[in-house]
Amino acid sequence: MPRPVSDPPVRGVDRRLFLTSLLGAAAGVAGLTGCAESRAATGGTAASSAPLADKVPPGTGLKITSYQGTQQLQFKLAELGKLPFTVSSWVNLAAGPDVINAFRSRSLDLANNAGIPPIQAHYQGLDAKIVAINITRKPNYVFATKPGSDITSVGDFKGRKLAFSQGQAQGVVLLRALKQAGLAYDDVDLVPLTSNQFLTALQSGQVDIAPLGNTQSPAYLAQYEAKGARVIATDVVDLLNLLWAPASVLGDEAKAAAVAAYIPYWAKGAVWAYENPDVWNREFYVRTQNLTAAQAKSISDLANKPLFPPSWDEAIRWEQETADLLAEGGFVKEFDVGSLFDHRFEGIAARSVTEEYRR
Numbered sequence: 001m002p003r004p005v006s007d008p009p010v011r012g013v014d015r016r017l018f019l020t021s022l023l024g025a026a027a028g029v030a031g032l033t034g035c036a037e038s039r040a041a042t043g044g045t046a047a048s049s050a051p052l053a054d055k056v057p058p059g060t061g062l063k064i065t066s067y068q069g070t071q072q073l074q075f076k077l078a079e080l081g082k083l084p085f086t087v088s089s090w091v092n093l094a095a096g097p098d099v100i101n102a103f104r105s106r107s108l109d110l111a112n113n114a115g116i117p118p119i120q121a122h123y124q125g126l127d128a129k130i131v132a133i134n135i136t137r138k139p140n141y142v143f144a145t146k147p148g149s150d151i152t153s154v155g156d157f158k159g160r161k162l163a164f165s166q167g168q169a170q171g172v173v174l175l176r177a178l179k180q181a182g183l184a185y186d187d188v189d190l191v192p193l194t195s196n197q198f199l200t201a202l203q204s205g206q207v208d209i210a211p212l213g214n215t216q217s218p219a220y221l222a223q224y225e226a227k228g229a230r231v232i233a234t235d236v237v238d239l240l241n242l243l244w245a246p247a248s249v250l251g252d253e254a255k256a257a258a259v260a261a262y263i264p265y266w267a268k269g270a271v272w273a274y275e276n277p278d279v280w281n282r283e284f285y286v287r288t289q290n291l292t293a294a295q296a297k298s299i300s301d302l303a304n305k306p307l308f309p310p311s312w313d314e315a316i317r318w319e320q321e322t323a324d325l326l327a328e329g330g331f332v333k334e335f336d337v338g339s340l341f342d343h344r345f346e347g348i349a350a351r352s353v354t355e356e357y358r359r
Helices: 015-023 029-041 067-077 096-104 116-123 169-180 195-204 217-227 253-275 277-286 293-300 313-328
Strands: 061-065 086-091 111-114 128-135 141-145 161-164 189-192 209-213 240-246
Touching: 061 067, 061 111, 061 253, 067 086, 067 253, 067 277, 096 111, 096 116, 111 116, 111 169, 116 128, 116 169, 116 240, 116 313, 128 253, 128 313, 141 169, 141 217, 161 169, 161 195, 169 209, 169 313, 195 209, 195 217, 209 217, 217 293, 240 253, 240 313, 253 277, 277 293
Parallel strands: 061 086, 161 189, 161 209
Antiparallel strands: 111 240, 128 240, 141 209
């Protein structure tokens, strides 16, 4: 049976404090949970009932995430042409908690994240829907040790301090790795942090382990490998790379049409970057991220082939497994993740790419 959210927290983590720290100025957990349950009772389907418009009405604008300018650069290099609506703001955000807060403040309309932020948003009472799916088959994260560590495997995580972000992909990757290694939550000390704090926590020895993205680990090793830091790779996959938006945005006919129009650009941009690694490495990683050509190549060598399935069935199964895993640890309450998907958009990404990138 899943551990109730009100049960005592696992060692090192007060789950309610976790949520309030991630929400910042947002409402307390009790009120947010009640809001989530209230919306679940009404189905939260208002944004999914109206058919999508064939064309984007003139004057429509969206505020879209583009972390470190990746989307604009991909669209430019791939020569995808002008979007059929105005991007009123390209928002430099990537972390799930930051995106959720931006959705709440209405400073963001559409975001690119992994599978866990929509689950966290639901638990916090934010009605938001997934509108596009890109399946990843290879691990995007490794576990980095602090300098001078003697940890060499996930089994060695027992009794150690692990950087843990409940509302981000790194969090679910860590939970899945612990489960795979047969470690219970009580076997480790989960330290509540957001991903932008992981590097500092490692450098200072605040934590023994932190999940780092494949794009981060080369630079970390370049600086700290000589001091005894290392990375531990696993086969744990964070399956979903997705687009999602608040239900209030998707309930607006003009904005929903703009979201639908954006999805093919998003999919084609990802395909272009995958097919042109040398150009992407040079223009993005070397010129904007200050990595060496060798470091950039080490990242692109690990890149996932984009996959935009016509059916979301696999994505829904994985998302349900993730939500259930969080519920088992008492981090969220059980719920049916089907409510997170707006099926009006299912298949749009798949139709915009060739068969090779559909399965």
